[in-house]
Amino acid sequence: MNGRAALELVRFGANPLAYLDGLHDDERPIVPLMLGSQPVHLVTKPEHIALALENDDWPPLSRGRLAAFRLWVPGSIVTTSGAEHHSQRDEIWKPLAADTAILDILVERTRRRADSWAHGAPLELFSELQSLCWAADWQALCGGDLDAEPELLAALRLGYDALVWLVLPFGERRWRLPLPQSRRTRAARDRLDAAVDRMVAERRHGAAADDLLTTLVRTPGITDEQIRSTFKSWFGTSLVFALVTWTLLLLARDADVEARWHDELDRVLGERAATAGDVDDLSYTTMVVHEVLRLVPPSWALFRALTGDYSLDGHVIPAGHVLAVSPWFTHRDPRYWSDALRFDPERFAPDAPSPPRLAYFPFSAGPYGCHGPKLALAEAVLVLATLGQRRSFRLVGPEPEPVAKWTVEPRGGARMASTARRR
């Protein structure tokens, strides 16, 4: 690795979002980068992003560094490619994502959680919303109450944190070393696997429950390892908590948008609990959510490791190189978004001009794209509606800076206070 490439890697690693922002002056459709010893090609133009992602007969592709996730979720969809991937997508994930039972669970849990917050007391909203959304996910998956199982929540958090360090250089070696964090993460995997195995045995030998784990157990041909890994993977793939956190942060800064949002909630819902049937009528809330997905996309970049040469509109990218696309970069690209850094939900109004396709791709696209975008949007709209009916949120302390981890997090957390709304 030469000195310049090492320096690039350090600059990228120190702040990937600032690094990507710094590439906006480069007008090339495919920007070559040398991150350490890894050549990477950032695909910047929507028509090329489509060619890079919407390609059904990928190979030449491997999951690259994501393969290290096998230590936490062996055989999970995110570690597979080709036919094995597509069969997990169609037979395991699509049925799970089509089940909307989680929506009522989420509304009920959000209502209870919001009512438990003391008036005006500061909260760290990112971890609070993570534990709220995960408790709803857990209940939908297996009927249990994650709030009553703090050691299982802690185990999920260790696995979630590992998603960041496992893909770094030496991540797999670090997993095996007798370091405190590695030891705790390996123990967390064993604890969760044992919990899932117990619940699977109950469903096989006792009365079946009406939950997603039962759907998994009944999936023809599924292995025990796939059941465990799918269950645990849910808590890394669903990023609704990040989306809702950034929405509340951006709304707290914009009194006009917030007032218009509150008006919609009062008009469509009033005092009653939101249901899945309300999502279509909460059109302004949905516009706000899309604008947050544009400005602060929870998945900030996606990578495809090439196992063979790949020709992208005449540019041949050699085997061993990595194709990168970045919702963060493209959603802020002034070539496609005017006044790109301004928070403006009107961009997503029904009569607003559409940007080129794949200038906006918060859920990625193609065979490896997100398998739950519809569910994720409905979840975000309903959590926000339930919170916004009851509370107003204000930032406590300085504006948090976005920082790229597994998702985009507010550096130092999102310290906000909420007060009961007077209507």
Ligand code: HEM
């Ligand atoms: C706001 C919430 C969410 C966002 C922003 C999001 C975004 C994404 C993105 C960008 C990818 C990467 C695709 C790629 O590499 O091209 C992805 C993958 C995935 N998402 Fe989502 N997602 C969200 C919620 C969900 C939910 C609720 C589910 C549950 C069904 C889900 C299931 C998945 C799965 C299984 C994958 C792996 C895809 C694969 O490797 O084939 N996501 N998601």
